[in-house]
Amino acid sequence: MKCKVEFVAVASVILLITIRCFYTEKKPQLKGCSPNYTRSELLNLVDDPVHPFKTTVFVVTPTYSRLTQKADLVRLCSTLKNVNFIHWIVIEDSLQKTDLVNETLVECGVPYTHLFALSPFRRRKQIRGSAQRNRGIEWIRNHPVPRNEKAIVFFADDDNTYDPRIFKEMLTTELGSTWPVGLVGGSMWEGCITDPKDRTKIIDFWCIFRPWRQFPFDMAAFAVNARLFTLFPTAQFDYYRALEQEGVILSQLGFRNAYDLEPKAGGCSKILVWHTKTLTPPIYSYIGFQHPPPSFV
Amino acid sequence: MKCKVEFVAVASVILLITIRCFYTEKKPQLKGCSPNYTRSELLNLVDDPVHPFKTTVFVVTPTYSRLTQKADLVRLCSTLKNVNFIHWIVIEDSLQKTDLVNETLVECGVPYTHLFALSPFRRRKQIRGSAQRNRGIEWIRNHPVPRNEKAIVFFADDDNTYDPRIFKEMLTTELGSTWPVGLVGGSMWEGCITDPKDRTKIIDFWCIFRPWRQFPFDMAAFAVNARLFTLFPTAQFDYYRALEQEGVILSQLGFRNAYDLEPKAGGCSKILVWHTKTLTPPIYSYIGFQHPPPSFV
Numbered sequence: 001m002k003c004k005v006e007f008v009a010v011a012s013v014i015l016l017i018t019i020r021c022f023y024t025e026k027k028p029q030l031k032g033c034s035p036n037y038t039r040s041e042l043l044n045l046v047d048d049p050v051h052p053f054k055t056t057v058f059v060v061t062p063t064y065s066r067l068t069q070k071a072d073l074v075r076l077c078s079t080l081k082n083v084n085f086i087h088w089i090v091i092e093d094s095l096q097k098t099d100l101v102n103e104t105l106v107e108c109g110v111p112y113t114h115l116f117a118l119s120p121f122r123r124r125k126q127i128r129g130s131a132q133r134n135r136g137i138e139w140i141r142n143h144p145v146p147r148n149e150k151a152i153v154f155f156a157d158d159d160n161t162y163d164p165r166i167f168k169e170m171l172t173t174e175l176g177s178t179w180p181v182g183l184v185g186g187s188m189w190e191g192c193i194t195d196p197k198d199r200t201k202i203i204d205f206w207c208i209f210r211p212w213r214q215f216p217f218d219m220a221a222f223a224v225n226a227r228l229f230t231l232f233p234t235a236q237f238d239y240y241r242a243l244e245q246e247g248v249i250l251s252q253l254g255f256r257n258a259y260d261l262e263p264k265a266g267g268c269s270k271i272l273v274w275h276t277k278t279l280t281p282p283i284y285s286y287i288g289f290q291h292p293p294p295s296f297v
Numbered sequence: 298m299k300c301k302v303e304f305v306a307v308a309s310v311i312l313l314i315t316i317r318c319f320y321t322e323k324k325p326q327l328k329g330c331s332p333n334y335t336r337s338e339l340l341n342l343v344d345d346p347v348h349p350f351k352t353t354v355f356v357v358t359p360t361y362s363r364l365t366q367k368a369d370l371v372r373l374c375s376t377l378k379n380v381n382f383i384h385w386i387v388i389e390d391s392l393q394k395t396d397l398v399n400e401t402l403v404e405c406g407v408p409y410t411h412l413f414a415l416s417p418f419r420r421r422k423q424i425r426g427s428a429q430r431n432r433g434i435e436w437i438r439n440h441p442v443p444r445n446e447k448a449i450v451f452f453a454d455d456d457n458t459y460d461p462r463i464f465k466e467m468l469t470t471e472l473g474s475t476w477p478v479g480l481v482g483g484s485m486w487e488g489c490i491t492d493p494k495d496r497t498k499i500i501d502f503w504c505i506f507r508p509w510r511q512f513p514f515d516m517a518a519f520a521v522n523a524r525l526f527t528l529f530p531t532a533q534f535d536y537y538r539a540l541e542q543e544g545v546i547l548s549q550l551g552f553r554n555a556y557d558l559e560p561k562a563g564g565c566s567k568i569l570v571w572h573t574k575t576l577t578p579p580i581y582s583y584i585g586f587q588h589p590p591p592s593f594v
Contacts, residue, residue, distance in 0.1 A: 067485075070568075078460075079375040182368065182590070270592055
């Protein structure tokens with residue numbers, strides 16, 4: 001009996017290692033944009049001003065109604081208030097704008113745009129956020145960046161943790177940039193690794209979860225030049241490639257793989273973003289008169 | 298069979314209502330300070346300057362090592378940076394100061410004091426934070442507020458959510474103040490209710506969890522004048538009255554019950570604090586070489 005257990009254990013370990021090796025090699029290609037531009041061609045097409053008069057970071061945040069929604073938005077607002085070049089695009093997963101989100105944004109003080117987009121009912125459980133992020137992209141396309149300015153797009157979920165310095169890191173993004181993210185994909189961290197001799201060169205990516213992904217990182221791990229959305233007017237998120245939406249959008253924006261991105265956060269040597277989640281608090285059922293909450297919104 | 302179920306249901310409801318009524322009446326008194334001062338006597342003893350040259354809010358934060366510690370501290374730092382009159386006292390539950398907390402505080406930019414105090418091993422599971430909060434109080438006693446200044450003490454856990462405006466509300470605290478807190482004690486909110494005709498008068502407290510408490514609110518629901526700690530030099534948290542530490546400290550600082558506190562946040566009409574918790578992320582076990590995280594601290 002004892003031997004059997006050991007055999008199963010050893011076999012499982014070998015199986016796991018085999019799977020890991022096999023999958024690391026197998027990298028199904030995402031359908032990219034066509035034609036396939038080189039980096040310098042793309043930079044030419046984007047044609048950003050050398051010394052932009054102003055740089056804006058569009059923070060695109062999908063949000064949905066839940067117990068901790070207000071708290072999460074208030075906390076993200078406090079973070080964004082630490083930097084003065086943010087334009088916060090908040091898109092609700094709802095039939096219309098809600099008072100709760102509206103009042104939070106008004107009271108926040110960060111320049112914002114309030115939108116809504118209902119997730120398709122059938123796809124809701126599979127992929128959250130695609131409809132909202134696409135609505136955000138649509139807004140960005142309809143508000144092109146002025147000639148003498150520059151803009152960066154970052155998809156920021158409302159419950160993640162951001163060190164305000166990450167927004168400053170994004171400012172220097174030419175086409176697309178990436179950095180490591182903490183507490184994600186079942187790992188302490190996930191993301192780019194640079195050459196110790198040349199911190200501007202990504203040599204590898206670390207992740208445990210689905211390492212065969214072409215862009216093996218989290219939604220919070222990259223930012224892109226806003227002009228790419230005008231340059232590739234059909235690029236959008238979908239409802240099918242669950243767990244790989246980062247690749248879906250980046251491959252349509254002219255990036256062939258994750259190595260095409262510029263390393264940020266001290267050459268990927270610092271964690272400035274954490275993929276945190278807020279616990280849903282327990283609410284006891286209560287019989288009797290219940291005081292209504294003070295203006296909760 | 299069907300009747301039996303209904304009988305049990307009705308009986309349970311009656312039992313629950315009985316328990317609720319019974320417990321609301323029963324209010325075991327906490328041992329307060331002696332002699333028993335009136336509010337005006339206390340105000341005289343505290344003797345704050347009428348127009349203080351400067352008002353400081355001491356934010357006392359116990360913290361302990363865990364996966365989300367850094368993220369939670371970074372997020373609280375971002376919140377505190379929105380107000381410029383904070384002195385952040387962070388006390389670690391450890392044998393010595395750790396690099397992680399130290400670097401977070403140095404990089405944060407908010408004026409701070411970094412301390413440590415190990416929780417007694419046996420009491421650890423019962424009550425967390427008492428040893429650290431007492432160490433913070435000790436520091437406040439050793440650094441008395443200058444004659445022409447004023448200081449307020451607020452006990453802020455590192456994972457809660459604070460609207461920066463709550464710190465501005467505290468500034469006008471004379472002796473002790475309170476406000477409602479969201480998502481706490483199994484309820485959407487908990488805390489003070491004021492007279493609709495006179496918003497400066499607390500007429501009731503709303504809570505579901507242990508409503509017989511003399512101070513029926515959360516640690517994040519009150520702030521007190523720092524001079525009270527010098528006036529009552531033995532006041533401290535204990536390791537015994539779990540779930541009632543708010544009352545333990547307030548009753549020793551000259552407050553007879555929760556109605557002695559001043560209502561803040563628009564006469565208790567706004568939620569500016571939420572008792573949130575950050576989910577512990579799942580970390581998968583992984584066999585093989587694992588890239589060390591980039592400078593995580």
